[in-house]
Amino acid sequence: MTQLMQVLNDCKTNGRKALIVYITAGYPDYQTTVAAVLAAAAAGADVVEIGMPFSDPMADGPVIQKAATAALKAGATTEQTLKAIREIRKTSTIPLVIMTYINIVLQYGKAKFINNFSAAGIDGLIIPDMPIEECDILQAECNETKLNLIQLAAPTSTAQRIGKICAKASGFIYCVSNTGVTGVRSVDYSSIGDVIKIIRQHSNLPTAIGFGIGSPEAACQAAQYADAVIVGSAVVQRLTDGGVPAVGNFVAEIRHVLDKEGKKY
Amino acid sequence: MMPIKNGRFGQYGGRFVPETVMPALIELEQYYQQLKGDKEFQQEFDLYLKQYAGRPTNLYYAEQLTRHYGRAKIYLKREDLLHTGAHKINNALGQALLAKRMGKKRIVAETGAGQHGVATATVCALFGLACTVYMGEEDMERQALNVFRMRLLGAKVVPVTSGSGTLKDATSEAIRDWVTNVRDSHYIIGSVVGPHPYPMIVRDFQAVIGQELKLQLKEKNNADPDYLVACVGGGSNAMGLFYPYHDNPRVKKIGVEAAGHGLTTNSHAASLTHGRPGVLHGAYSFLLQDDDGQVIPAYSISAGLDYPGVGPEHSYFKQAGIVEYTAVTDDEALAAFQRLSRQEGIIPALESSHALAYLETLMPQTKEDQIVVVCLSGRGDKDVQMVAQLLEGKI
Numbered sequence: 001m002t003q004l005m006q007v008l009n010d011c012k013t014n015g016r017k018a019l020i021v022y023i024t025a026g027y028p029d030y031q032t033t034v035a036a037v038l039a040a041a042a043a044g045a046d047v048v049e050i051g052m053p054f055s056d057p058m059a060d061g062p063v064i065q066k067a068a069t070a071a072l073k074a075g076a077t078t079e080q081t082l083k084a085i086r087e088i089r090k091t092s093t094i095p096l097v098i099m100t101y102i103n104i105v106l107q108y109g110k111a112k113f114i115n116n117f118s119a120a121g122i123d124g125l126i127i128p129d130m131p132i133e134e135c136d137i138l139q140a141e142c143n144e145t146k147l148n149l150i151q152l153a154a155p156t157s158t159a160q161r162i163g164k165i166c167a168k169a170s171g172f173i174y175c176v177s178n179t180g181v182t183g184v185r186s187v188d189y190s191s192i193g194d195v196i197k198i199i200r201q202h203s204n205l206p207t208a209i210g211f212g213i214g215s216p217e218a219a220c221q222a223a224q225y226a227d228a229v230i231v232g233s234a235v236v237q238r239l240t241d242g243g244v245p246a247v248g249n250f251v252a253e254i255r256h257v258l259d260k261e262g263k264k265y
Numbered sequence: 266m267m268p269i270k271n272g273r274f275g276q277y278g279g280r281f282v283p284e285t286v287m288p289a290l291i292e293l294e295q296y297y298q299q300l301k302g303d304k305e306f307q308q309e310f311d312l313y314l315k316q317y318a319g320r321p322t323n324l325y326y327a328e329q330l331t332r333h334y335g336r337a338k339i340y341l342k343r344e345d346l347l348h349t350g351a352h353k354i355n356n357a358l359g360q361a362l363l364a365k366r367m368g369k370k371r372i373v374a375e376t377g378a379g380q381h382g383v384a385t386a387t388v389c390a391l392f393g394l395a396c397t398v399y400m401g402e403e404d405m406e407r408q409a410l411n412v413f414r415m416r417l418l419g420a421k422v423v424p425v426t427s428g429s430g431t432l433k434d435a436t437s438e439a440i441r442d443w444v445t446n447v448r449d450s451h452y453i454i455g456s457v458v459g460p461h462p463y464p465m466i467v468r469d470f471q472a473v474i475g476q477e478l479k480l481q482l483k484e485k486n487n488a489d490p491d492y493l494v495a496c497v498g499g500g501s502n503a504m505g506l507f508y509p510y511h512d513n514p515r516v517k518k519i520g521v522e523a524a525g526h527g528l529t530t531n532s533h534a535a536s537l538t539h540g541r542p543g544v545l546h547g548a549y550s551f552l553l554q555d556d557d558g559q560v561i562p563a564y565s566i567s568a569g570l571d572y573p574g575v576g577p578e579h580s581y582f583k584q585a586g587i588v589e590y591t592a593v594t595d596d597e598a599l600a601a602f603q604r605l606s607r608q609e610g611i612i613p614a615l616e617s618s619h620a621l622a623y624l625e626t627l628m629p630q631t632k633e634d635q636i637v638v639v640c641l642s643g644r645g646d647k648d649v650q651m652v653a654q655l656l657e658g659k660i
Contacts, residue, residue: 055559056433056545058440059283065427077557102281103544107558129281129544133271154285156447161288179285180445 004123022232026076044255052100061183124148166202184214193225216257272461278577337631351643359470364451377432378568379411381455386420456499457576460547471505498570502642523565524592534563567615614643
């Protein structure tokens with residue numbers, strides 16, 4: 001069992017809604033990335049998603065696009081991100097998940113990518129442009145290194161697809177809250193709630209809702225339907241506006257409200 | 266029959282897209298397979314191609330150009346004579362009819378030079394569909410007239426500033442829009458690129474080019490052509506010309522990419538001749554990218570070839586040796602642009618000028634009893650202003 005699954009299971013046992021925080025690697029530089037991950041962990045994040053920038057991120061909205069473009073301009077590379085992860089692992093055991101696009105993995109070499117990042121202490125991998133039809137590309141390597149290849153479900157996923165997604169899923173199931181790209185917006189979480197009801201018929205894995213969550217209140221609304229919530233663009237925006245301390249404060253705020261309100265559900 | 270399972274042409278192609286749009290791609294594929302065998306749909310499509318777009322396009326014997334080289338006979342497949350001025354209307358019509366059958370009320374498209382955007386805006390006006398076209402900010406400046414055309418036709422043109430602000434970013438933005446509005450919108454992609462089933466659908470709608478050519482050559486009592494030449498950006502006009510001949514190795518097929526300022530510079534768009542396989546916009550295919558897999562913006566004087574990827578079936582054709590791919594520079598294309606204007610009184614699009622430029626290399630190798638067919642994919646009116654600036658004082 002990965003550290004990721006251990007932590008998410010413990011949260012479930014203790015009635016704690018897990019908080020997953022997204023940070024763009026190398027934005028605005030790697031020193032900040034390491035500090036921001038550690039600050040998020042200290043402020044009560046249960047898992048950190050490290051977004052590896054890609055030049056053409058089709059699932060991302062303006063905030064994460066801009067962060068990725070800036071990181072690439074500043075010289076972000078796969079090798080540098082690997083180094084940053086090793087740095088984080090010197091002082092923290094927080095579960096880490098990589099989110100990136102398939103071309104980044106393929107060009108580094110898929111076996112090398114999975115081996116190196118697994119050895120550096122990554123628990124899981126999210127590839128938003130790799131649906132179940134294509135995920136066999138990485139499945140064998142992930143199984144071998146015991147890395148969780150995290151599957152995504154969307155409000156448009158049919159019941160039949162949800163069954164197939166659950167069959168392939170590992171770690172947790174990433175539930176995309178609305179049709180759209182990443183970015184803060186007002187969302188009716190009940191529609192992904194319906195998807196999660198179907199997931200529950202097929203899988204006991206933890207569920208996490210992401211896309212659109214931009215405030216402690218939104219996190220609480222989403223948490224009604226799932227075991228975890230993922231906050232991305234809003235965190236990256238805090239990092240842009242107020243640096244590492246702003247990330248810590250924002251994560252602490254969500255954590256506080258989730259602990260207070262989240263238990264009601 | 267390609268594509269095989271999961272939309273693969275050999276190892277190329279596939280569906281590398283967010284889960285949100287996967288159900289829509291599967292639905293599109295099912296609908297399309299149904300309509301492919303539907304006589305009524307095919308008749309409707311044929312009728313619009315004939316009466317609205319102006320098919321069949323002429324197969325024109327370019328006598329002056331033939332005399333200029335003094336070798337094989339050169340024929341031009343005149344896609345430039347179609348309504349809206351390029352082959353793009355073939356696909357736009359087919360996909361709009363498909364969208365209508367699927368009950369979609371809104372169309373999303375991307376455009377580079379504006380040809381596909383204009384073709385899409387045109388068919389949306391015709392069929393009463395709402396239309397949103399994404400276009401790079403830089404391209405909107407370069408092709409201001411096409412922006413006006415699209416707006417005149419009732420389309421909403423949205424400037425794209427993300428990334429490099431060109432066709433690849435406009436494509437990403439169109440996909441993002443489609444991901445968001447997938448329930449009521451259909452995405453009309455402009456070339457044989459993107460996730461399965463798009464490369465197959467666009468190929469089938471463009472294959473009318475090569476199918477007509479077969480009939481026209483038969484009528485002229487000619488045998489098969491010896492050479493087919495077409496320009497390749499995403500590769501839709503080339504695919505349309507080549508595909509009906511893909512299983513005939515006696516017909517040599519040459520795809521001409523944009524070498525921009527030269528292949529030794531970083532300013533070109535030659536993904537097949539100078540890139541390596543990777544994933545962009547939902548498909549695994551040849552791609553201009555750095556060591557880390559970051560996409561390198563393409564460059565060409567021709568906005569329609571200015572794309573860092575290429576259709577996955579072209580990657581397969583390259584690997585299987587079915588088509589030969591080469592590249593010509595901006596300067597060579599500009600020379601061909603002027604040559605055809607002077608010798609045949611036909612101003613070709615800068616895209617098509619790349620195919621014409623390759624005749625300089627090809628023709629000396631041909632014999633008098635052979636036949637060369639060049640796909641004149643579009644007319645050059647849209648390029649005249651820019652070429653005028655470039656050639657000022659030189660004509």
